[in-house]
Amino acid sequence: MSTAHAAGETHQPVFVGPTRAQLEALFPKYPTKQSVLLPALWLVQEARGWISEGALHEVAEVLGLTPAYVKGVVTFYTMYHTHPVGRHFIQVCTTSPCNICGAEEVTKAFLRHTGCGELGATSPDGRFTVIEVECLGACGFATPVLIDDDFVEGVTPERVAGILQGYK
Amino acid sequence: MGYPHPSHAGEHPVLSKHFGDAGARTFDGWVKRGGYEGLKKALGMTRDQVVEEVKASGLRGRGGAGFPTGMKWSFMPKEVVKPHYLVCNADESEPGTFKDREIIRWTPHQLIEGCAIGAHAIGAERIYIYIRGEFTHEHRILLAAVDEAYKGGALGANVFGSGRRIDVVVHRGAGAYICGEETAMMNSIEGKRGNPRIKPPFPAVAGLWACPTTINNVETLAAAGHILRQGGAWYKGLCRGNPKSTGTKLFSVCGHVQRPGNYEVVMGTSMKELIYDMCGGMRPGRTLKAVIPGGSSVPIMTPAEVEDCLLDYEGVVAKGSMLGSGGMIVMDDSTDLVYQVMRLARFYAHESCAQCTQCREGTAWTTRILEKILAGKGRREDLDLLLDLADNMTGKTICVLSDSCAAPVVSAIRKFPAEFDAYISREKQPVMVTA
Numbered sequence: 001m002s003t004a005h006a007a008g009e010t011h012q013p014v015f016v017g018p019t020r021a022q023l024e025a026l027f028p029k030y031p032t033k034q035s036v037l038l039p040a041l042w043l044v045q046e047a048r049g050w051i052s053e054g055a056l057h058e059v060a061e062v063l064g065l066t067p068a069y070v071k072g073v074v075t076f077y078t079m080y081h082t083h084p085v086g087r088h089f090i091q092v093c094t095t096s097p098c099n100i101c102g103a104e105e106v107t108k109a110f111l112r113h114t115g116c117g118e119l120g121a122t123s124p125d126g127r128f129t130v131i132e133v134e135c136l137g138a139c140g141f142a143t144p145v146l147i148d149d150d151f152v153e154g155v156t157p158e159r160v161a162g163i164l165q166g167y168k
Numbered sequence: 169m170g171y172p173h174p175s176h177a178g179e180h181p182v183l184s185k186h187f188g189d190a191g192a193r194t195f196d197g198w199v200k201r202g203g204y205e206g207l208k209k210a211l212g213m214t215r216d217q218v219v220e221e222v223k224a225s226g227l228r229g230r231g232g233a234g235f236p237t238g239m240k241w242s243f244m245p246k247e248v249v250k251p252h253y254l255v256c257n258a259d260e261s262e263p264g265t266f267k268d269r270e271i272i273r274w275t276p277h278q279l280i281e282g283c284a285i286g287a288h289a290i291g292a293e294r295i296y297i298y299i300r301g302e303f304t305h306e307h308r309i310l311l312a313a314v315d316e317a318y319k320g321g322a323l324g325a326n327v328f329g330s331g332r333r334i335d336v337v338v339h340r341g342a343g344a345y346i347c348g349e350e351t352a353m354m355n356s357i358e359g360k361r362g363n364p365r366i367k368p369p370f371p372a373v374a375g376l377w378a379c380p381t382t383i384n385n386v387e388t389l390a391a392a393g394h395i396l397r398q399g400g401a402w403y404k405g406l407c408r409g410n411p412k413s414t415g416t417k418l419f420s421v422c423g424h425v426q427r428p429g430n431y432e433v434v435m436g437t438s439m440k441e442l443i444y445d446m447c448g449g450m451r452p453g454r455t456l457k458a459v460i461p462g463g464s465s466v467p468i469m470t471p472a473e474v475e476d477c478l479l480d481y482e483g484v485v486a487k488g489s490m491l492g493s494g495g496m497i498v499m500d501d502s503t504d505l506v507y508q509v510m511r512l513a514r515f516y517a518h519e520s521c522a523q524c525t526q527c528r529e530g531t532a533w534t535t536r537i538l539e540k541i542l543a544g545k546g547r548r549e550d551l552d553l554l555l556d557l558a559d560n561m562t563g564k565t566i567c568v569l570s571d572s573c574a575a576p577v578v579s580a581i582r583k584f585p586a587e588f589d590a591y592i593s594r595e596k597q598p599v600m601v602t603a
Contacts, residue, residue, distance in 0.1 A: 029337045030357075031251075031377055037359030038342055063359075076361040076521075079301045079343035091302075095263045095515050096464060096508045097422045097497050134345065134515050135263040136302050139422035139495070140172075140429045149304040 011054025014044050015062055023062065033063045037073055041080055050081035078133075086122040086129035088167040090114070091146040092155075095135040101142035102156070107132055109157035110145075113164055127167070170431045171270055176446040180406065182416045183390050184432040187274045193309065195316035198277035204322055206396035210285045211330040215246075218289040222392060224400030226407075226414030231257055231348075231385030232463060232492045234481045237392075243372035244290040244380050252292040253376045255357070255383040256283050258299040258310075259341055259348040262463035263515060265495030267418040268386035270430050272299070272306040275390070276313030277322075282389030284322060284334050285396055290382050293333045298353050301341045310338055345519035349567045350383040352521065363521045364567035387418055409436020413480030417494050421447050424454065424500035439477040439484075443498060454500040458584070462492020464512050465572030467579035468505075489579075505587040507599060509580045510538035516573035527570035530561040534577060541591050544598030551581055551588055 015023050022043055026036045040063060044055045051059075051074055060067040074080050081089075090110055094103040107130070111117060114128035122129045138144035141153035145163075152163060170176050171187035186192035192201055210218050223238030244252060256279070260268040271279055283295045299307050314336050317323045325333050339357050341347050347356045351365035354376050375381020395403045404414045413435040419442060422428045426448030433442060439461070443449065450456055456471045466489045469477070473487040484491040499508065517531035534557055537550050558574035565571070581588060590596040 032358070034359040035357060035377075038356065039340065041342070042340060073359065073361055077301075077342035077344050094511070096511045097264050099511050100423055100497075100499055100503055100508060133302070133343075134518055135261055137260045137269055137300065138266050139264050139497070140266050140420055142422065142428070146302055146304065151303075151305045 011052065011058065013058055014047050014055055015058065019043055019047055034065060037063060037065070037070065038077075041074060041077075045080060050084050084122075086116075086127055088128050088148055090128060090130045091133035091136070092130065093134075093136040093138070093142075093144050094132045097135070097139035098142040098144070103143040105157050106143045106145070106155050106160065109160040110164075113161050128164075170427065170429045170446060171274075173427045173429050176431065178437065178441055178446055179432050180416050180434045181432050182394055183271060183275075183278065183387065183418060184430060186278075187270055187430065189274065192275050193277075193313070195277060195313070195320040195322070198275065198281075199320070202397065203277050203393070204281055204320075204328075206393035207281045207284050207288075207322060208328055210288050210396045211328055211332055215289055215291055218285065218396070221400045222289070222395055225391075225395045225403035226400075226412070227388065227391055227395060227403065228413070228481065229385055230387035230391070230417065230493070232262065232465075232490075234491065237384065237388055240372075240382060240384070241286070241289045243370070244382055245372075246291075248291045250379040251294065252290055253379055253381045254283060254287045254290055254292045254295045255350070255353060255376065255381060256286075256295060256297040256386060256389055257348060257350065257353060257383055258297055258303070258306075258386045259353060260303075260386070260493075261300055261345040261348050262465060262493050262495055263512070264420060264422055264460060264497040265463045265493040266420045266422070267430050267494065269303060269306055270418075271386050271390050272303070272310055276310050277317065278390045278393060279310075279386055280313060280317050280322065280336065282392040283336060284327065285392045286382070286384055286389050287334050288332060290380075292382075293335060295334065295336045296357055296376070297336060297338045298347070298357060299338060299340055300347075301343050307338070307340055314338060344521075345515075346521045346567070346569060349569070352567070353383065354381065361521070363523050364569075366566055391415060406434045407436055407480075408434050409478040409480040410482040412482060417479070417491075419479065419494045419496055421496045421498060423496075423498040424450055424502070425498045426451060433479065435480040436483065437479050439474050439479050442479060443474070443496075447498070450498075450500045454502060456498070457501045457503050458499045458505060460489075460497040460499075460576065461494075462490045463495040464497065464515070465568070465575055466490040466492045467575050468583060469579075470583050504599070505580055505584050506538065506542055506591055509576055510535060510542060510601070512576050513538055513573055516569060520569055524565040524570065526561050527565050527573075530557050530570055531573045533557060534561075534573060538577075539601045541588060542599045542601050544591060544594060546588070546592040548592060550592070551585075554578075554581060 060070045115123040136144045191197045227237045228234040347362040352362040356362040371381040513535040522528040561570040561574045
């Protein structure tokens with residue numbers, strides 16, 4: 001079953017099959033349905049790579065919340081993507097502790113080697129999106145970089161090309 | 169130990185004893201190393217007895233505030249009328265701090281054991297561990313460890329045959345520094361935006377879903393197992409400085425030291441010993457310029473203040489700063505302090521939840537002024553304006569995020585005026601600031 005929504009796009013439901021089962025398994029862990037919102041949004045992002053308007057409406061419906069409320073929450077948290085990103089999402093920590101250890105040079109190296117050109121943009125081949133992220137909490141291992149779910153420590157500009165080969 | 173470096177003779181590894189030892193990560197491995205003995209002992213005691221033992225240890229909150237843990241636990245109602253909850257704050261996001269990550273990465277059962285002890289002490293059946301979304305690897309480790317703990321009997325409907333029910337739910341954050349603030353964290357668990365709440369009511373009265381709740385940091389809870397196993401008196405005896413600061417503390421040292429990492433020392437150890445002996449001091453040919461000792465939210469210290477500073481809550485306050493989370497950012501003479509303070513201000517502007525005007529406007533305005541100074545367009549009056557703004561950002565908002573932005577700015581202007589003068593007088597080349 002697909003539902004049409006305001007934007008006119010056809011949305012294929014996320015919460016079917018195993019993803020539905022994962023959602024159902026969350027309910028006993030919280031006393032209210034609303035509390036399942038963050039984990040439910042993670043399920044959407046894991047399944048689809050980002051949270052579309054259609055998915056947002058679906059989450060609202062299954063949790064008994066309004067789409068406006070869900071949107072307010074989604075946009076508060078920086079890790080939820082509200083638009084499509086590259087196949088591999090690269091986050092380079094550039095807050096002060098890493099910054100003084102050369103993090104901005106690491107960012108430049110990622111922008112150069114991925115062909116993204118600028119922060120937040122997706123490379124023409126759709127392979128990468130690179131952003132700067134605030135403190136990843138691994139300051140003793142400057143510069144930490146989060147590529148999808150892989151946490152890579154001690155990245156230097158020289159290592160960037162080699163690291164990227166692992167992401168097609 | 170000074171993970172990722174070998175342990176230094178000046179350290180006193182308790183929490184970090186098994187960092188780097190993958191064998192300690194499993195349930196069996198943890199039990200083999202004496203793990204879960206503290207929990208078993210606690211389950212044989214009453215709630216009050218556990219609280220008294222922790223009070224006797226002198227343990228204080230390791231997340232930054234340093235509030236006595238036993239006292240915090242004692243604020244929870246004696247009668248369980250509504251459900252009680254324990255929240256473990258694993259949202260480690262304070263720039264310079266990376267100790268909780270190491271505890272979870274190497275010794276997840278050390279944390280689960282501490283959580284279960286805390287839950288028992290406050291009469292809670294359910295624990296929410298709030299782990300920041302970026303800790304992908306640690307999230308997986310923690311989920312696996314929780315599974316194992318259920319199978320091993322350390323969690324579930326009848327913990328180690330005591331008849332006591334203790335459940336753990338791992339709740340993953342999604343990228344918001346402010347959710348490390350305890351009331352914002354509770355909102356985030358409830359499926360809301362991470363806006364801090366006005367206190368009172370305090371969490372022990374009305375926390376998660378308006379039920380009595382206690383929020384403790386990872387390192388605090390991890391210490392509980394050792395305190396129960398070896399006794400409050402043993403923990404209290406670990407003290408080299410002020411008797412109000414007891415036990416060991418993990419210090420995350422980063423920036424321009426030769427061996428950055430986590431070092432565990434007895435409270436009251438000298439800061440110089442940590443920076444120079446344990447971390448190997450500055451890189452060759454470099455000298456110390458500044459230290460931010462407690463995560464980025466505290467005043468910056470000069471080398472003179474570092475000189476005879478003791479690492480405990482009172483010792484760092486005596487030198488005009490705060491121990492905070494123990495995340496030490498060390499900066500040598502190659503550092504452009506104005507640029508780094510701008511980066512910190514930008515961090516706070518990015519992370520402001522925007523509820524309070526002083527914070528929403530203040531953090532962004534502070535950032536813009538610092539960017540202007542860096543671009544060679546600063547005026548002397550800008551420094552007064554920054555100080556005036558900082559004054560309006562301190563002690564006037566729901567939470568301390570805006571105070572945290574003001575602290576490094578004010579201390580940098582007061583203690584390192586020449587750094588700002590160099591840009592304002594155009595002696596120094598302007599810096600291209602990219603947004």
